[in-house]
Amino acid sequence: MSEKNPLKNLLANKMQRRTFLKWSGAIGLPVIAGGIGTKMLIDRKEEAKVVVAKDSEKIISTCSINNCGGRCVIKAHVKDGVVVRVSTDTQAGGDFATPPLRACVRGRNYRNMLYHPDRLKYPMKRVGKRGEGKFKRISWEEAIETIASEVKRIGDKYGPESRYVNYASGQSWGLHGGKNAARKLLSLTGGYLNYRNDYSSGAGNVATPYTYGTNNSGSSFDTLLHSKLIILWGQNPSEMIFSTPYREYLMQAKKNGAKIIVIDPRYTDTAIAFADEWIPILPTTDNAMMDAMGYVIITEKLQDQAFLDKYCIGFDGEHMPDGVAKQESLKSYLLGEKDGTPKTPEWAEKICRVPAEKIREIAREYAKTKQAALIQGWAAQRQAYGEQFMRGGAQLACLTGNVGKLGGWGAGTGYWNRSNIVFPFSYENPVKASIPCFLWTQAVEKGTEMTAADGLEGTDKLKTNIKLIFNMAGNMLINQHSDINKTTKLLEDESKVEFIVVSDIFMTPSAKYADILLPGTTFFERYDIGVPWCFGDYVVFGEKTIDPLYECRNEYDVFAEVADKLGVKEKYTEGRTILDLVKESVERTRKEIDPNFPTFEEFRKQGVHHFKYDSPLIGFKDQIDDIEKKPFETPSGKIELFSKALWDMDQHDEIPAIAKYIPSWEGPEDPLKEKYPLQLIGWHYKRRCHSTYDNQSWLEEAAKQEMWLNPKDAEKRGIKNGDRAQVFNDRGSLMIDVKVTPRITPGVAGIPQGAWYTPDKDGLDQRGSLNVLTSQRPTPLAKSNPQQTNLVEVKKA
Numbered sequence: 001m002s003e004k005n006p007l008k009n010l011l012a013n014k015m016q017r018r019t020f021l022k023w024s025g026a027i028g029l030p031v032i033a034g035g036i037g038t039k040m041l042i043d044r045k046e047e048a049k050v051v052v053a054k055d056s057e058k059i060i061s062t063c064s065i066n067n068c069g070g071r072c073v074i075k076a077h078v079k080d081g082v083v084v085r086v087s088t089d090t091q092a093g094g095d096f097a098t099p100p101l102r103a104c105v106r107g108r109n110y111r112n113m114l115y116h117p118d119r120l121k122y123p124m125k126r127v128g129k130r131g132e133g134k135f136k137r138i139s140w141e142e143a144i145e146t147i148a149s150e151v152k153r154i155g156d157k158y159g160p161e162s163r164y165v166n167y168a169s170g171q172s173w174g175l176h177g178g179k180n181a182a183r184k185l186l187s188l189t190g191g192y193l194n195y196r197n198d199y200s201s202g203a204g205n206v207a208t209p210y211t212y213g214t215n216n217s218g219s220s221f222d223t224l225l226h227s228k229l230i231i232l233w234g235q236n237p238s239e240m241i242f243s244t245p246y247r248e249y250l251m252q253a254k255k256n257g258a259k260i261i262v263i264d265p266r267y268t269d270t271a272i273a274f275a276d277e278w279i280p281i282l283p284t285t286d287n288a289m290m291d292a293m294g295y296v297i298i299t300e301k302l303q304d305q306a307f308l309d310k311y312c313i314g315f316d317g318e319h320m321p322d323g324v325a326k327q328e329s330l331k332s333y334l335l336g337e338k339d340g341t342p343k344t345p346e347w348a349e350k351i352c353r354v355p356a357e358k359i360r361e362i363a364r365e366y367a368k369t370k371q372a373a374l375i376q377g378w379a380a381q382r383q384a385y386g387e388q389f390m391r392g393g394a395q396l397a398c399l400t401g402n403v404g405k406l407g408g409w410g411a412g413t414g415y416w417n418r419s420n421i422v423f424p425f426s427y428e429n430p431v432k433a434s435i436p437c438f439l440w441t442q443a444v445e446k447g448t449e450m451t452a453a454d455g456l457e458g459t460d461k462l463k464t465n466i467k468l469i470f471n472m473a474g475n476m477l478i479n480q481h482s483d484i485n486k487t488t489k490l491l492e493d494e495s496k497v498e499f500i501v502v503s504d505i506f507m508t509p510s511a512k513y514a515d516i517l518l519p520g521t522t523f524f525e526r527y528d529i530g531v532p533w534c535f536g537d538y539v540v541f542g543e544k545t546i547d548p549l550y551e552c553r554n555e556y557d558v559f560a561e562v563a564d565k566l567g568v569k570e571k572y573t574e575g576r577t578i579l580d581l582v583k584e585s586v587e588r589t590r591k592e593i594d595p596n597f598p599t600f601e602e603f604r605k606q607g608v609h610h611f612k613y614d615s616p617l618i619g620f621k622d623q624i625d626d627i628e629k630k631p632f633e634t635p636s637g638k639i640e641l642f643s644k645a646l647w648d649m650d651q652h653d654e655i656p657a658i659a660k661y662i663p664s665w666e667g668p669e670d671p672l673k674e675k676y677p678l679q680l681i682g683w684h685y686k687r688r689c690h691s692t693y694d695n696q697s698w699l700e701e702a703a704k705q706e707m708w709l710n711p712k713d714a715e716k717r718g719i720k721n722g723d724r725a726q727v728f729n730d731r732g733s734l735m736i737d738v739k740v741t742p743r744i745t746p747g748v749a750g751i752p753q754g755a756w757y758t759p760d761k762d763g764l765d766q767r768g769s770l771n772v773l774t775s776q777r778p779t780p781l782a783k784s785n786p787q788q789t790n791l792v793e794v795k796k797a
């Protein structure tokens with residue numbers, strides 16, 4: 001096995017790692033990794049330098065509300081109504097409890113985005129065939145009139161379930177934005193078909209609660225300062241921003257002596273900056289390694305038995321739910337008592353390629369080190385059986401008793417939140433029917449045939465397919481949803497979806513599919529409050545720094561006029577402007593949530609408000625301290641390593657009651673591998689937020705769109721570094737430049753997700769837009785997106 005296992009060679013090659021480190025130091029990691037470098041924390045004095053305004057410049061602090069996991073401070077230097085420069089936060093927050101909320105490489109480019117010549121400048125209507133990209137300038141009056149009449153016509157003809165507001169995350173972390181504007185308008189005029197879940201952690205969002213009763217399974221990042229070992233499983237926070245200050249805590253944890261292990265098919269920027277060890281693994285096979293770690297832990301009696309006995313059900317035969325046989329337990333599965341296959345490290349090595357000895361070593365280390373934090377990224381749950389990955393990590397955290405302890409971590413989806421404010425722009429949709437967000441194309445094609453098995457909720461049957469789509473600040477119509485070739489065909493058929501409204505700031509691949517295209521504002525041009533993702537304990541004031549450019553308008557204001565045409569303006573605005581919404585949020589937050597929240601004027605002056613807490617947030621501490629008083633929110637009140645609810649679904653092969661490895665379609669064991677031998681994954685690139693900023697030349701210079709391929713795979717195909725290649729499978733084909741690098745596992749190809757779909761005249765994408773190759777087949781339980789699960793072949797162009 002050893003010679004045949006190329007990963008073993010990668011691991012053994014210590015020289016190689018040293019070379020990487022030297023390289024990263026030589027060219028200055030902070031620049032390539034978007035502001036993360038060892039230097040930062042070592043030399044803090046220098047950072048306290050405050051940016052000073054030049055003569056006649058005014059520095060106005062604001063916040064980008066794009067859907068990256070961070071929320072940083074953007075300082076616009078404004079002179080005569082023009083943003084002449086952008087700087088960022090340099091000061092540690094409040095009482096130095098929080099590191100500076102520093103912008104990453106994307107933030108440094110915001111001025112270019114704001115004044116980019118390609119900004120959409122006025123409303124337009126489609127004149128060519130849908131998707132062709134031919135538009136004509138129209139007046140705002142015509143745009144508003146057309147939207148109002150189509151909303152009414154389609155609602156009257158097909159009923160409210162025909163109207164849909166697509167998943168779109170370009171404005172999702174503020175108080176208002178286009179998606180909410182459209183939802184409120186539709187709510188007031190009959191309603192719309194709802195969606196549930198998201199594209200980010202969709203499988204985890206549904207799976208983790210079966211174990212813990214909630215997705216809030218993480219802890220605040222300052223708890224990492226108490227960890228002795230940190231395992232980042234498929235997580236890359238050097239590049240993928242999960243929370244603005246996270247990396248600084250990681251850096252500090254490392255300085256405190258924590259060992260950091262990164263498990264990822266790629267030798268990521270995180271592995272370079274932080275890792276003591278990088279464990280390359282084949283995509284879709286993480287659960288095989290997890291199972292084997294569990295096997296080692298229990299056969300070497302390293303499990304925290306007291307923890308398992310007290311807090312968990314399903315570990316062994318003695319702790320099974322009523323009516324379920326003993327050999328269905330986790331322990332029995334790992335030992336192979338029923339299927340005859342013990343989940344040994346040797347068994348796992350054949351699947352995931354991580355050497356058996358390495359699996360043993362990590363299992364022992366994880367079980368013996370107190371405390372150890374296992375933090376899971378989300379890409380490995382954007383896999384065909386992504387639910388297993390999330391529950392599998394949580395399972396390991398429980399086996400080792402790392403839950404509810406300072407410096408430990410519950411794994412799973414990992415949310416936590418300490419930044420609670422009131423969102424005053426509310427509405428109630430009279431329609432209760434909802435679909436999983438990933439299945440919107442199915443609801444266009446054959447919504448009326450969808451059932452509970454497709455994740456339809458709130459009704460037994462839909463009365464209509466989707467006929468009208470609002471796509472506000474999102475690129476999901478085409479670029480970010482799976483299987484672009486299938487979606488373009490679907491949307492080009494005007495008898496299916498009859499009317500599409502898009503709001504954006506650029507002519508994106510999705511914008512080309514609009515019937516009416518609205519020019520939106522950027523965050524520089526409006527008021528808002530920036531709220532960090534589920535990982536944060538602060539909020540940022542979004543000051544309007546300049547007036548909107550050209551004819552660009554806020555969706556809130558545009559939809560107020562549409563509401564006027566439909567006779568519901570008063571109910572829509574409740575007499576408030578956007579600035580009123582911001583003020584109301586602050587006032588109500590002070591009254592209803594936190595009396596220590598600053599007043600509107602104070603908040604505006606400060607720019608940032610840090611919520612103050614006496615101690616770090618330790619996920620599940622209350623339950624572990626006193627489970628009688630504070631049971632887990634599961635049906636049994638305990639952590640459910642075995643879920644009776646999943647068991648009762650009676651689909652044990654694809655939805656097992658305990659987390660386990662399931663060989664994946666388009667994984668390394670699929671016979672399709674003969675035809676398409678490479679596993680293709682994507683990742684969230686440092687130079688984009690999904691597809692946002694793909695058209696920004698500075699960022700392309702900082703990090704080019706290119707595919708990673710291992711030298712072994714490149715050589716087999718006669719491909720050299722920098723060559724152009726074609727990547728294809730049965731769903732599609734794209735062209736991309738290749739970076740030949742040992743930083744990616746043999747057998748795996750990696751394309752950063754989010755490049756704009758750019759077909760040539762023959763329909764062949766020239767930009768490397770990953771979703772021409774991805775599948776619309778959903779995950780079994782959550783009906784979520786498997787966009788990391790793809791077999792492909794590559795040939796030199």
Ligand SMILES: Nc1nc2c(c(=O)[nH]1)N[C@H]1C(S)=C(S)[C@@H](COP(=O)(O)OP(=O)(O)OC[C@H]3O[C@@H](n4cnc5c(=O)[nH]c(N)nc54)[C@H](O)[C@@H]3O)O[C@H]1N2
Pocket residue numbers: 066067167168169170171178199200201382472473474475476480481503504505506508519520521522523682683684689690691692693753754770771774787788
């Ligand atoms: N293959 C693959 N596909 C994926 C993923 C993956 O990992 N692999 N990841 C998935 C995930 S996790 C997510 S969250 C989705 C994200 O997919 P989307 O939600 O579609 O996000 P973006 O691609 O960033 O699109 C946001 C759009 O909003 C526009 N925009 C930005 N700011 C503003 C503004 O202020 N006003 C207006 N009007 N428009 C604005 C931008 O120009 C951009 O076109 O993609 C998913 N798709």
Ligand SMILES: Nc1nc2c(c(=O)[nH]1)N[C@H]1C(S)=C(S)[C@@H](COP(=O)(O)OP(=O)(O)OC[C@H]3O[C@@H](n4cnc5c(=O)[nH]c(N)nc54)[C@H](O)[C@@H]3O)O[C@H]1N2
Pocket residue numbers: 067068069070199200201233234235236239240241242263264265266268281282283284285286376377378379380383681682683684685686687688689690691788
């Ligand atoms: N710079 C930047 N930051 C972002 C975003 C962005 O677009 N750009 N998007 C934000 C959003 S909406 C989201 S949802 C998050 C996404 O957060 P994640 O989903 O966690 O991020 P990814 O970069 O997709 O994947 C993380 C790592 O998982 C690895 N990986 C892929 N497949 C597998 C696998 O099967 N097993 C293992 N072990 N590892 C695997 C990838 O190589 C990558 O290094 O990021 C957020 N932050």
Ligand SMILES: [Mo]
Pocket residue numbers: 199200201
């Ligand atoms: Mo996401």
